[in-house]
Amino acid sequence: MILLPILASLLGFTLLCLGMSRHQRDLFGRAMSPGRTVAARWIGWTLVVLAYGGSMLIEGAALGAVYGVGVLTFGALVVAFTVTGMSR
Template identity: 45%
Template sequence: MIAACVLVAIAGFAALCLGMARHQRDVVGKSLSRRSTWLAKATGWLALASSFVLAIVGEGAALGAIYWVGILTLAALTVALCTTALSRRR
């Protein structure tokens, strides 16, 4: 369950990354439409909320919340490193 939580959190941060105009240009090479940007942001927040639910279901309320904070750190670092690598390739 924790592995699924990590993957969903990474997907959530990736979607939030694509919800920002600067990162859209870095990753995709162009700015996305307003609708696509809004959809990316909404998807990102929904994925992060889902990862919280997965952590709570998998580990219980107290430990799940603590694991989730650590998972968010790992996921954010992963997306930041991947975004940096992709922007340097362009």
Template identity: 40%
Template sequence: MLLAVLLCYAGFAALCLSMDRHHSDLLGRKASAGRRQGLRLGGWALLGLSLWAAVAAAGWGLGLVQWCAVLMLSALLLVLLLPYRPRLALWLAALGLLASPLAAVAQL
């Protein structure tokens, strides 16, 4: 389930960065159209991978329920961190992407 949490949070962070306002607030510059599109596709891909990880870990019945809980928790964490600790929100997303291969190995 840890893999689903890490991928879901990173996916929401990528979707957040695909918006002009958040990208300029967090990184200090406007995003190009190609970068916005790449972040949007990457974010949705990470959310899809998190669904796969949840279903692979617990099966369809319980995996979907756990994935919905992971969606809510990761979105809540990102929403609470963005106004007060925006750099921490980015660092957590980067650490989550770096730690996801380890979590994938541990899940096997």
């Protein structure tokens, strides 16, 4: 069941990454519209919060907080290494 917070974390950090014009240009060759950029940031932050909260709901407060930090760290590292590989 911890798969849902992991997927939310990955998608959330991907959208936060796409909320930056530099990464938009790296991926699409041009910047997205300002409305889409703002939407990507809002949805990204919402998914990051849901990933952490979902971990706490699934595993309880104490262990869920630890899982939540791990899930967010995993999601951030996967996106960071992917973006680093794309920019080469």
